[in-house]
Amino acid sequence: MDLVITSGHVVPVDGDPIPGGTVVIRDGKIVAVGADGEVPIPQDVEVVDAAGLWVLPGFVEAHGHIGIHEEAEGWAGDDTNERTDPNGAMLRALDAVNPADQGFADALGGGVTTAVIKPGSANPIGGQTVALKCWGRSVDDMLVRQPCSVKSALGENPKRVYGEQKKLPSTRQGVAAVIRDAFSRAQDYRARREQARAEGKPFDRDSALEVLVRVLDGELPWCQHTHRADDIATAIRLADEFGYRLIINHATEAHLLADEVARRGIPVISGPLLTSRLKVELRHRTLQNPGILARAGAKVALTTDHPVVPIHFLVHQATFAVKEGMDRAEALRAITVHPAGMMGLADRVGALRPGLDADLVLWDGDPLDVMSRAVRTYIAGREVYRYDAERREGVVADPYYRE
Secondary structure (H helix, E strand, O other), X not given: OOEEEEEEEEOOOOOOOEEEEXXXXXXXXXXXXXXXXXXXXXXXXXXXXXXXXXXXXXXXXXXEOOOOEOOOOHHHHEOOOXXXXXXXXOOEHHHXXXXXXXXXXXXXXXXXXXXXXXXXXXXXXXXXXXXXXXXOOOHHHHEEEOOOXXXXXXXXXXXXHHHOOOOOOOOHXXXXXXXXXXHHHXXXXXXXXXXXXXXXXXXXXXHHHHHHHHHHOOOOOEEEEEOXXXXXXXXXXXXXXXXXXEEEEEOOOHHHHHHHHHHXXXXXXXXXXXXXXXXXXXXXXXXXXXXXXXXXXXXXXXXXXXXXXXXXXXXXXXXXXXXOOOOHHHHHHOOOHHHHHHOOOOOOOOOOOOOOEOOEEEEOOOOOOOOOOEEEEXXXXXXXXXEEOOXXXXXXOOXXXXX
16 A cells, blocks of 8 residues: 655654654555655655644554454353463464454554464463454454464463362462473474484474474563562573573563563563452552563563453553653553564564554544544554544444455
């Protein structure tokens, strides 16, 4: 799609704001960003006058279950957790996503254009995550990257799920043991595989261990669901033991270890923030958490953990984080460039920069003001959402109808 957006308050996020800015889009990619009059406007392209509007990159949800935990569908639409094997490394969230989930339309209305979708936290090893655009006919149309990482869980969830089944793991030590055993077997598997290749011999593949070898080799990060400080310490201990790239997810008590997390350069996906303290692990939940981590020097992304918090409230979590001490510019980075960087998507999304996908949102004011609204949302330069002020509702383009 070819398009030029002019005269808006352009916020590239990875650069200084441009009052009265222009964004040029060609073939679904951003080709130029700059001040009005300084950026040549191609002929024969659609021009959108964004005077009075803010122009930002589409937000990136770093951790959620949109499409695999469908809204208003109950058990029939919940494919988040395979509660039958503690090691689900072979599982792919990609295979369970329903693009017709109402959550995707909500995402567009909240300025979210990319979502990293993860298996749930019932298993010590939950499965492979996937990054999708929030509009399309099928997951194959929407795909940005598969897999992005491997999901793992420590703490209450896996010990409860398997404790109720009277099987390993039913304790925290059991959960850690399952993860440690899986990686030990992956190390042995890798050695046998390399020897077989060197000798030119056939080798029986194991789909779960193949994925864990990719984690050991540094190809895929390890997204660790963890809330309590002691579980965060266990996550760090396991990562040190096996040398994989750790991303702490949720990180409810990470503020208690902020200096250690920052010193080690461990990325953090913080949230969901707009919840009550529903279980013991959330006893010390605080809206100050992301700000404390960011000030310590940690790279922080924010998450709604949709549907725990509706995905279109991602920007409001950033607002509340600012209210409780997070730097404003850092809060915007926490829903754009930081999650894109953590999840290996920075070459596609997260900022307004030439070469990136033309995923951008026009707001009628500062998006961190709760009264502001996304009025147009574009993915790859195509308008996929528009707010109808007369009807007071958003209108999503039909992905099954192509001109």
